[in-house]
Amino acid sequence: MFGVTVYAVDRSDPYSTQGRSQPGLSYPQTHHLPPTTMPASVASSNPSRPENLIGQLNSTHTSYEAKLKALRDLKNQIIGNRTKKLAFLKLGAVPSVVAILSSSAAAQDGGGDNLEFHESVLVQSAAAIGSFACGLDSGVKAVLDAGAFPILLKLIFHPNEKVADAGARSLKMIYQSKLAPKYDFHQEKDMEFLLSLLNSENENVSSLGASIITHSCQTAIEQQALSEAGVIKRLVALLGGSLIQRDASLESLAAVVKDNPEVASRLVLPENGRELNAVIELMRDKYPRTRLLACTCLINIRNTYVSYLQDSGIKKELILILLELLNDPGQVGDEAPFVLSNLIAEKEGMQKLAFDASIVEKLCENLQKGSFQAKRLQGIFLALADLCSKLECCRDRVLHLKVLNFVTEAFAHDSAEVRAAACIFLKNVSRSVKNLSAGHFMNETVAVPLVQLLYDSCSFVQIAALRAISNVVVDFMAHKSLFVQCGGVKQLVQLSRSMESAVRVNAVWALKNLTFLVDNRCKEEILLELSTSTLTSLLSDPEAPVQEQAFALVRNLVDGTLNSIDYVFGDDGLLLHAIGRQLRNTSKAEVLVQCMYTLSNVASGKEHHKEAVMNQLFPQTGNDKETILVKFLQSSNSQLRTAAVWTIVNLTFPSSPGACGRVTALWNAGIVSQLKCMVNDPCLDVKLQSRTALKQLMMFGDAST
Amino acid sequence: MESKCTNQGCDLDHGYLCGTMEALNVPMADTPVVTFWEGEIVDTKNYTFFTGKWGATVTGLGIMSRVEDDIKHWTKFPSFPPLLSQVEADGGKSLDLSNYPYVFMRWKEQYFVNVGTDCGLTIAGFYYVCFSCSDGSINGFYYDPNSSPFQKLELKSTNDGRSGFSFSTYELQ
Numbered sequence: 005m006f007g008v009t010v011y012a013v014d015r016s017d018p019y020s021t022q023g024r025s026q027p028g029l030s031y032p033q034t035h036h037l038p039p040t041t042m043p044a045s046v047a048s049s050n051p052s053r054p055e056n057l058i059g060q061l062n063s064t065h066t067s068y069e070a071k072l073k074a075l076r077d078l079k080n081q082i083i084g085n086r087t088k089k090l091a092f093l094k095l096g097a098v099p100s101v102v103a104i105l106s107s108s109a110a111a112q113d114g115g116g117d118n119l120e121f122h123e124s125v126l127v128q129s130a131a132a133i134g135s136f137a138c139g140l141d142s143g144v145k146a147v148l149d150a151g152a153f154p155i156l157l158k159l160i161f162h163p164n165e166k167v168a169d170a171g172a173r174s175l176k177m178i179y180q181s182k183l184a185p186k187y188d189f190h191q192e193k194d195m196e197f198l199l200s201l202l203n204s205e206n207e208n209v210s211s212l213g214a215s216i217i218t219h220s221c222q223t224a225i226e227q228q229a230l231s232e233a234g235v236i237k238r239l240v241a242l243l244g245g246s247l248i249q250r251d252a253s254l255e256s257l258a259a260v261v262k263d264n265p266e267v268a269s270r271l272v273l274p275e276n277g278r279e280l281n282a283v284i285e286l287m288r289d290k291y292p293r294t295r296l297l298a299c300t301c302l303i304n305i306r307n308t309y310v311s312y313l314q315d316s317g318i319k320k321e322l323i324l325i326l327l328e329l330l331n332d333p334g335q336v337g338d339e340a341p342f343v344l345s346n347l348i349a350e351k352e353g354m355q356k357l358a359f360d361a362s363i364v365e366k367l368c369e370n371l372q373k374g375s376f377q378a379k380r381l382q383g384i385f386l387a388l389a390d391l392c393s394k395l396e397c398c399r400d401r402v403l404h405l406k407v408l409n410f411v412t413e414a415f416a417h418d419s420a421e422v423r424a425a426a427c428i429f430l431k432n433v434s435r436s437v438k439n440l441s442a443g444h445f446m447n448e449t450v451a452v453p454l455v456q457l458l459y460d461s462c463s464f465v466q467i468a469a470l471r472a473i474s475n476v477v478v479d480f481m482a483h484k485s486l487f488v489q490c491g492g493v494k495q496l497v498q499l500s501r502s503m504e505s506a507v508r509v510n511a512v513w514a515l516k517n518l519t520f521l522v523d524n525r526c527k528e529e530i531l532l533e534l535s536t537s538t539l540t541s542l543l544s545d546p547e548a549p550v551q552e553q554a555f556a557l558v559r560n561l562v563d564g565t566l567n568s569i570d571y572v573f574g575d576d577g578l579l580l581h582a583i584g585r586q587l588r589n590t591s592k593a594e595v596l597v598q599c600m601y602t603l604s605n606v607a608s609g610k611e612h613h614k615e616a617v618m619n620q621l622f623p624q625t626g627n628d629k630e631t632i633l634v635k636f637l638q639s640s641n642s643q644l645r646t647a648a649v650w651t652i653v654n655l656t657f658p659s660s661p662g663a664c665g666r667v668t669a670l671w672n673a674g675i676v677s678q679l680k681c682m683v684n685d686p687c688l689d690v691k692l693q694s695r696t697a698l699k700q701l702m703m704f705g706d707a708s709t
Numbered sequence: 710m711e712s713k714c715t716n717q718g719c720d721l722d723h724g725y726l727c728g729t730m731e732a733l734n735v736p737m738a739d740t741p742v743v744t745f746w747e748g749e750i751v752d753t754k755n756y757t758f759f760t761g762k763w764g765a766t767v768t769g770l771g772i773m774s775r776v777e778d779d780i781k782h783w784t785k786f787p788s789f790p791p792l793l794s795q796v797e798a799d800g801g802k803s804l805d806l807s808n809y810p811y812v813f814m815r816w817k818e819q820y821f822v823n824v825g826t827d828c829g830l831t832i833a834g835f836y837y838v839c840f841s842c843s844d845g846s847i848n849g850f851y852y853d854p855n856s857s858p859f860q861k862l863e864l865k866s867t868n869d870g871r872s873g874f875s876f877s878t879y880e881l882q
Binding site for chain 2: 431434435437438440441442471472474475478510513516517519520521556559560562563564565566598601604605607608609610614650653654655657659660688689692695696
């Protein structure tokens, strides 16, 4: 699931004299003081400088009023200003602020004077702490390390509503981070506390309860516990509350039901999902963020409880709403493509609906608008990738709209996530035999920068690039030499030696695809880079998927012209013996299939090729109680049966002079009686080719007497 | 005229396959002429024996023909008559062809790969094709209202000089 991460809005402080801060994104603001009027020697006496403010907070000589003023000043400087936050953090502001929070909280508990003063301090310090935590993990860490958490928790039931609000808002900021302490839903008193939050009339406190659930509810058991405690009912009620409550509740509901059909059924089944009508209504809310959260919630429920939302009207509406949200210039627009992906991933029907609603055009329009936040760019490429995952019409449309030009740009982006997303998109678009045949991808615009990504510093980008290359090299128009020339083979071979198995398997996969129906010149170049000894060690790689790809690569090498078969005979038959060894050592069907097809290809050659295959299948030494060939013919894997039968067809090919001797050996090994059981095999290829094999074997008479 | 045909991809779930055809000894061309073709597999799920719907409707491959033409062409394959009565009834929709040792297809050449459209060859029509699963042979009849009817295509699987059958593999991610 693509969760929606909410970056809390930095609300403007009612005490601030500076006016409303920019919601959502934090970006550096220009310094308040004019640069020319403060000579360096005088700068340190500026009371607003971070060091001075912190100094005032720490000092026992500062008056109450001055401390409150310093606190306010600090808070106003950091709200919406990431650079300032980092600067203050570095100077150790957080422990100082927490210390003040703590002492005012204690003073309150003790009763006594200056109640109003302490309440102001609580409000300002809580707000400052919340701001440090807002969208900044290092801030969250500092706040938690300084011990703010338990103090803030006590504040949320404070009789002064402004204090309660400040405490609750601050905790909500903390709970938006993964670093927040995990809430324990299993302890009864903690569950009761949570319910008391949800039941509070204070919108900040009740939405804090929802935020805690969004953050901490991770396992099915926790979801169950929350459901049984009646949390869902309360969350549904909050859907009718204020904006803050609605938004928090939408996120929370999604977390409680996600991937848990049983819990989801408690929402979906009663009265045909009447309670979810509120969510559907919120899809049409006037606030874009609420619409997005409602869509996310519905999609999560639908992905969990599959029969919900079969109504195509609502499905189309979801698409249209997301289409429109893509226009939002802010955070909602950044997140909309991820929500779209969640809606359509793996679902051909939804992809078709989206295609019909012209979502491809809308996403391309977005790309054309120019540079974006990395997150939005990543989202757009991932959504386009999902659209192109199964539907040829989407791939055609995307190519027609010249999206590949943006892909090339994206390959050079600073963000690794964007580079990887562009690769994933390319992989899905190129999952099209028709377009591969038309040569859209094996050209300098795409292939050359793609090969550069094989040197990327992030391995997940390398892997995404390898997977795209696996498809792109399946170029039928013999443009593969371009790939060799730009150093592609060299780097693929290098990556086939990686310590990471995911890199190895995809590198060998790409090499395999590269060798499909390829000419001998290209084969020579590959073998020169790869070397027989590296290839042999890949055949016995610790990971079976790598072995499978490596055997398939050898299979392709020995296909084509007759003399290609000699590749496995080089170095004293190094590769051939490796194949024979693996036939006996591995139990993985996928690996055996490629082994057998390789032998089958070799067996389609000359006499000495066929004899060599016989030696691998029926070694003189060794005490195979059961012929492995018979075992493969009996496999439950139809591909393995097919490969084994083709091998026999080739070994007994009528025109070959030495066929008779091989036929006798096969009769003696019980192959004929085995094949007789297969003439009505459920797999058509097996059925037909066992009949062919039998016919060929019978041509030499019954040698079993 | 000689042809070489290579099947390069197939998507059995959607009844789709494709490949290239190389026509050798073309009178007006100095090199072999290569075309890219796409095929519809008559699997009764994605496609039936009827090329278009009733009337001259265009299918996804831009193919047009009438039902009478369809029947006339399919009947020319010896492997078709056992299926005729069912096909006449409903286009063969209720037939299960998954175990039939022949595969029926329509192939449409989509574009010239290595030459211009003035090479003297036409790709306006399409082929009715029958593939034999047992020996890999392919027979076909070209259909184009503007060309002489029933031009034949006869292909045998080649072994590239080998004594047996050899297979390459690729897998798209």
